[in-house]
Amino acid sequence: xxxxMGVCAxxxxxxxxxxxxxxxxxxxxxxxxxxxxxEQAILVANAQDVANGQQAGxxxxxxxxxxxxxxxxxxxADALRQVAALPDPVGLVQQRMTRPxxxxxxxxxxxxxxxxxxxxxxxxxxxxxxxxxIKSGSAVILRGGKEAIQSNKAxxxxxxxxxxxxxxxxxxxxLVTDTTRQSAQELMCLxxxxxxxxxxxxxxxxxxxxxxxxxxxxxxxEGVCHIYVDKSADIxxxxxxxxxxxxxxxxxxxxxxxxxxxxxxxxxxxxxxAPVLAKGVEIRGDEMVCANIPQAVPxxxxxxxQEYLDLILAVRVVKDIDEAIAHITxxxxxxxxxxxxDDTEAAGQFLAQVDAAAxxxxxxxxxxxxxxxxFGAEIGISTQKLHARGxxxxxxxxxxxxxxxxxxxxxx
Amino acid sequence: xxxxMGVCAxxxxxxxxxxxxxxxxxxxxxxxxxxxxxEQAILVANAQDVANGQQAGxxxxxxxxxxxxxxxxxxxADALRQVAALPDPVGLVQQRMTRPxxxxxxxxxxxxxxxxxxxxxxxxxxxxxxxxxIKSGSAVILRGGKEAIQSNKAxxxxxxxxxxxxxxxxxxxxLVTDTTRQSAQELMCLxxxxxxxxxxxxxxxxxxxxxxxxxxxxxxxEGVCHIYVDKSADIxxxxxxxxxxxxxxxxxxxxxxxxxxxxxxxxxxxxxxAPVLAKGVEIRGDEMVCANIPQAVPxxxxxxxQEYLDLILAVRVVKDIDEAIAHITxxxxxxxxxxxxDDTEAAGQFLAQVDAAAxxxxxxxxxxxxxxxxFGAEIGISTQKLHARGxxxxxxxxxxxxxxxxxxxxxx
Numbered sequence: 001x002x003x004x005m006g007v008c009a010x011x012x013x014x015x016x017x018x019x020x021x022x023x024x025x026x027x028x029x030x031x032x033x034x035x036x037x038x039e040q041a042i043l044v045a046n047a048q049d050v051a052n053g054q055q056a057g058x059x060x061x062x063x064x065x066x067x068x069x070x071x072x073x074x075x076x077a078d079a080l081r082q083v084a085a086l087p088d089p090v091g092l093v094q095q096r097m098t099r100p101x102x103x104x105x106x107x108x109x110x111x112x113x114x115x116x117x118x119x120x121x122x123x124x125x126x127x128x129x130x131x132x133x134i135k136s137g138s139a140v141i142l143r144g145g146k147e148a149i150q151s152n153k154a155x156x157x158x159x160x161x162x163x164x165x166x167x168x169x170x171x172x173x174x175l176v177t178d179t180t181r182q183s184a185q186e187l188m189c190l191x192x193x194x195x196x197x198x199x200x201x202x203x204x205x206x207x208x209x210x211x212x213x214x215x216x217x218x219x220x221x222e223g224v225c226h227i228y229v230d231k232s233a234d235i236x237x238x239x240x241x242x243x244x245x246x247x248x249x250x251x252x253x254x255x256x257x258x259x260x261x262x263x264x265x266x267x268x269x270x271x272x273x274a275p276v277l278a279k280g281v282e283i284r285g286d287e288m289v290c291a292n293i294p295q296a297v298p299x300x301x302x303x304x305x306q307e308y309l310d311l312i313l314a315v316r317v318v319k320d321i322d323e324a325i326a327h328i329t330x331x332x333x334x335x336x337x338x339x340x341x342d343d344t345e346a347a348g349q350f351l352a353q354v355d356a357a358a359x360x361x362x363x364x365x366x367x368x369x370x371x372x373x374x375f376g377a378e379i380g381i382s383t384q385k386l387h388a389r390g391x392x393x394x395x396x397x398x399x400x401x402x403x404x405x406x407x408x409x410x411x412x
Numbered sequence: 413x414x415x416x417m418g419v420c421a422x423x424x425x426x427x428x429x430x431x432x433x434x435x436x437x438x439x440x441x442x443x444x445x446x447x448x449x450x451e452q453a454i455l456v457a458n459a460q461d462v463a464n465g466q467q468a469g470x471x472x473x474x475x476x477x478x479x480x481x482x483x484x485x486x487x488x489a490d491a492l493r494q495v496a497a498l499p500d501p502v503g504l505v506q507q508r509m510t511r512p513x514x515x516x517x518x519x520x521x522x523x524x525x526x527x528x529x530x531x532x533x534x535x536x537x538x539x540x541x542x543x544x545x546i547k548s549g550s551a552v553i554l555r556g557g558k559e560a561i562q563s564n565k566a567x568x569x570x571x572x573x574x575x576x577x578x579x580x581x582x583x584x585x586x587l588v589t590d591t592t593r594q595s596a597q598e599l600m601c602l603x604x605x606x607x608x609x610x611x612x613x614x615x616x617x618x619x620x621x622x623x624x625x626x627x628x629x630x631x632x633x634e635g636v637c638h639i640y641v642d643k644s645a646d647i648x649x650x651x652x653x654x655x656x657x658x659x660x661x662x663x664x665x666x667x668x669x670x671x672x673x674x675x676x677x678x679x680x681x682x683x684x685x686a687p688v689l690a691k692g693v694e695i696r697g698d699e700m701v702c703a704n705i706p707q708a709v710p711x712x713x714x715x716x717x718q719e720y721l722d723l724i725l726a727v728r729v730v731k732d733i734d735e736a737i738a739h740i741t742x743x744x745x746x747x748x749x750x751x752x753x754d755d756t757e758a759a760g761q762f763l764a765q766v767d768a769a770a771x772x773x774x775x776x777x778x779x780x781x782x783x784x785x786x787f788g789a790e791i792g793i794s795t796q797k798l799h800a801r802g803x804x805x806x807x808x809x810x811x812x813x814x815x816x817x818x819x820x821x822x823x824x
Contacts, residue, residue, distance in 0.1 A: 097786055112797050191622065211626050355426075357814060361815075363822075368814075402801070404773065408649035409774075409775040410657075412660075
């Protein structure tokens with residue numbers, strides 16, 4: 001069954017690839033209209049998911065993420081319109097070369113083809129993912145979690161109605177309605193049909209995809225982000241950055257999980273941690289930290305490199321910047337790492353030596369985000385090095401082609 | 413055991429990433445010197461491989477590819493020097509943005525980290541692959557075939573001697589000396605240590621890697637390339653391009669495997685095929701072709717989409733350019749596709765609608781090659797869409813990092 005979806009997606013992707021940017025943007029507008037037109041049906045379907053979720057004992061946080069309201073449906077439609085308004089990422093000239101033999105080679109951005117997205121509960125991910133794929137000229141196969149299956153069906157029904165209004169194949173957006181593990185497994189192995197697979201979800205999902213996929217994957221997600229406060233740091237600035245990076249949204253991958261403080265700042269620790277302590281953040285510290293912060297509990301070895309996604313912060317005192325970089329090299333996930341320092345030499349060393357998608361000097365790690373980077377929207381944060389690092393926006397959802405013009409050249 | 417190699421490679425890659433371009437180029441020069449210095453040992457080891465190969469009944473073509481001579485060793489050293497002289501692909505500014513909040517974001521090219529290469533018989537691949545990885549700032553783990561194991565050991569010994577002379581860790585270049593299937597399998601699953609795996613070899617190897625790898629892979633290789641001769645084509649030009657694309661090196665992936673000819677040119681078929689027929693190319697044609705070319709044999713269904721890598725050419729008559737594009741869409745491998753046409757509209761349609769790494773107008777498919785594209789050297793031809801398409805040169809062996817400078821910005 002999934003193979004048939006692959007065949008249909010491939011076919012639809014070819015039609016989509018022949019549309020110009022304006023036609024793709026118009027399709028998104030039609031899809032937004034269709035979402036609003038189908039609001040009632042979407043809310044009814046969603047109510048069913050919510051009832052099922054409550055019966056199944058989902059936590060209130062999960063129920064909240066699952067629940068749609070007229071406002072949230074309007075938000076989904078708005079997001080589609082915002083993506084429609086972004087610059088067209090397809091057909092951009094990336095490189096031009098004329099070779100000594102006269103061949104003129106042009107490298108231009110091109111649609112990926114068929115993108116598959118495997119995700120978990122939130123139904124807005126369905127519309128967001130579809131929008132980014134259509135805008136970048138690719139067909140998409142969506143496979144959401146069983147918790148949101150009725151909502152996803154209703155949303156995809158609406159999106160397909162929008163595609164039809166725009167005169168595009170409905171198979172540009174398809175939903176896998178079988179939510180068993182088996183269907184995810186099959187999707188990961190649709191060689192020749194899926195050009196790119198993006199998992200969006202927790203660690204278990206990502207790992208399963210990395211281990212089992214036979215199609216190209218963009219790994220997203222895990223962020224064990226550090227902030228190193230250098231001895232030269234402006235303490236007020238460091239305090240504000242730590243507070244923002246830990247507490248503004250602790251559940252996301254660009255939140256800080258571990259703070260490294262230069263030993264000369266040991267007496268500043270209470271000041272650095274005052275705002276987060278006031279907000280109820282649990283501090284798991286090394287000996288030096290525990291000796292100076294009464295509320296701190298001793299960190300266990302597994303606290304280093306831990307992605308809490310919660311109001312918990314591991315804190316360690318380091319003797320110098322080299323020890324800080326060594327800690328990050330060992331425990332980081334190459335997502336986002338920051339130094340707070342007035343000393344530009346220290347900052348330069350940190351930016352040169354830390355290998356991560358985003359390396360910050362005097363700013364919060366929370367900025368690693370497609371919107372904040374000016375990409376307009378994103379489908380996730382890549383933590384691999386192949387193809388894309390950091391926020392995956394429209395540009396990162398495209399590939400390229402070389403177009404070569406000759407006058408009969410042959411190779412000697 | 414392989415995990416330990418992964419640990420050492422990661423460690424070495426960190427040291428290598430801190431070197432500037434000049435130091436990496438110098439290391440390659442030392443490695444070239446060391447190859448020449450170790451010429452005798454390399455030839456002795458190679459003679460052992462050749463003797464083993466003859467005993468094992470390898471074909472003379474394989475024996476030829478395996479055999480090293482003083483000239484070929486000198487060629488390997490020259491290739492290292494040529495790579496050394498290429499522009500440094502690391503640390504290039506790819507993008508600069510200043511955000512409304514004042515954050516300054518710079519995207520710069522960066523080493524991939526650890527690259528693994530699994531390849532088959534030819535020992536020169538060992539030195540070539542190592543050179544491209546070191547030049548682009550990455551450590552490399554090489555896993556060659558058992559046929560060349562003694563040669564590979566001797567070559568890697570020399571390369572490591574060169575690294576040591578340059579003051580770099582020898583683990584920047586490591587060889588997996590266990591040539592069982594098990595070692596390849598382990599290498600494909602070295603998650604957290606291998607940032608990129610590149611298979612270089614035949615279809616069986618590539619498929620096995622695609623199916624089993626748990627680390628990011630760059631798929632290379634299979635090329636079912638087509639040439640479509642439009643009714644507007646200059647027949648002399650088309651004839652020369654067909655000859656070049658088929659016979660200049662039939663065993664490589666950018667050689668043409670299938671010719672599509674517009675039906676209005678049916679009487680030109682003998683002229684179009686005269687040079688390849690004279691060179692002994694077997695023509696497997698459809699009915700129209702067989703009716704017009706006495707030497708042609710009827711094509712079986714499996715001839716369409718077949719990668720012969722030999723002096724065989726499938727030939728089909730199509731009724732128009734749409735049928736040609738549909739054939740390529742169905743049977744091509746998105747490698748290299750060409751149209752020969754004087755009609756610029758037909759050429760434009762072909763270039764717009766054919767989805768391949770390289771799409772040619774009036775030139776031979778044989779130009780899909782790192783050297784011919786001006787990349788200086790390549791590690792293979794990518795047939796996937798993620799990260800790199802077409803020739804994989806130094807640029808394609810790098811990733812990037814975002815460096816972000818702020819003045820205490822936090823996210824609201």
